[in-house]
Amino acid sequence: MPPAAETPTHRHQDFISDSARWQAITARDDDIIVTTPPKSGTTWVQGILALLLSGDPKVDANVSVNSPWVDMAFRPLEELLSNxxxxVKRRHLKSHSPLNCLPYWQDVRYITVYRHPIDVHFSFRSHENNIQVDIEKTSVQGxxxxxxxxxxxxxxxxxxxxxxxxxxxSSxxxxxxxxxxxLHYRDMxxxxxxxxxxxxxHIGxxxxxxxxxxxxxxxxxxxxxxxxxRFVPSAGQGFWKSDTGFFNNASSNKWEGVLNAEDLAAYDAKISQLLTPSDRHWLEWGDGPAG
Known part of the structure; x- marks a missing residue:
């Protein structure tokens, strides 16, 4: 067991997730925690970890079971902890909470992934459109x-x-x-x-x-x-209208032909208040050129 974790300074909670559930987790020295904003490459990295840890290109990642989303409040905590x-194999766990909302163990490996915020939004719209079950869907309204x-x-x-x-x-x-x-989605x-x-x-x-x-x-x-x-969360369980639709497409600049100059100006004004120019550039484009 790794040394005691740094205590989270914040709590992330919404209609589907609660970072406080992480307080029940007992970490192992070789654990890997993947934490990203939604639709930023979470499942892609979980799949990569399943491939690397198994060494098998045909591995059944089965991420809902093998790499569960700890924060998701819909799943009983006792069931999650038992899983x-x-x-017995090396674990990799999923979160969408910021790092300041998670316990931070020095011996655990953490991976964050980011993506252009507008691409995140439009990818999440497609994601919610593909959900079959009746849950709150905010991004597809209007x-x-x-x-x-x-x-x-x-x-x-x-x-x-x-x-x-x-x-x-937070990272x-x-x-x-x-x-x-x-990591950044564009660099991937x-x-x-x-x-x-x-x-x-990073994971040795x-x-x-x-x-x-x-x-x-x-x-x-x-x-x-x-x-x-093999790679989609809850595949074959009727959660999605289409399991393959979970991987809608890996395109970027999803706003082209949808948003106008006024919309983009509003985005520019808001994000310029939130980030320095250098931080904004990396969050949007990663280590490569803009556009």
Whole structure:
């Protein structure tokens, strides 16, 4: 068991999640925690971890069971804990809460992933449209432009501009980030093999080059989409209208042809209040060029 965790300074709670559930988790030295804003590459990284930890390009990631979303309040906590505590293989757990809302163990590996906030919003719209079960769906109410302005203006909610920025700031504000790997969705699109190598080094996993090549190939977006039954949360359970639709597409600049200059000016004004120019550039574009 790792040393005692730093106590969270905040609590993240909305209609579907509650970060306080993490207080019941007993960490292990080799645990991996993936925490991202929704629709920022969470499942993609969970799939990569399943591939790396197994060394098998045909692994059944089964992330709902093997890499559960600890914060999700719909799942009884006792059931979640039983699942986590009985796992004998190396564990990787999921969160959408900012780091300042989670226990922080020095020996645990943390991975955060970020994406252009507007792409997050439009991806979440598609995500909610694909949900079959009857739960609260806020981003699909009204037109695309109307929901976008709610994303900008609402301060609290499951996916808002403020929540995305707060998550990003929580990782940037970590004093010691030696056990934290910060990734960007665009960089994963640009050079998946390089990001794969970064994740492998971060969690201390090595495979021969030919094995790594096969794992990287299995993690490409189109391959994960084609194998949705192995990678999509709750696949085959009727939660989604389409399991493959969970991986809608990996495109960026989803606002093009939907938002007008006035909409983008409103976004520019809001995010400029929340982030410095350099932080804004990285949150939107990662380590590569803008656009």
């Amino acid at each position: 986590i505590e009985t796992q 037109t695309a432009r109307e929901s976008f302005h709610r994303f900008l203006d609402v301060e609290e909610g499951h996916v808002t501009l403020t929540s995305v920025v707060d998550h990003y700031n 940037m504000n970590r004093g010691d980030r030696s056990n934290l790997l910060q 699109q640009r050079d998946l093999a390089a990001v794969f190598a970064m994740i492998a080094a 996993v090595q495979h021969p080059p030919h094995v790594m090549d096969s794992l990287v190939d299995a993690a490409r977006f189109e391959k994960m989409r084609a194998n949705a039954d």
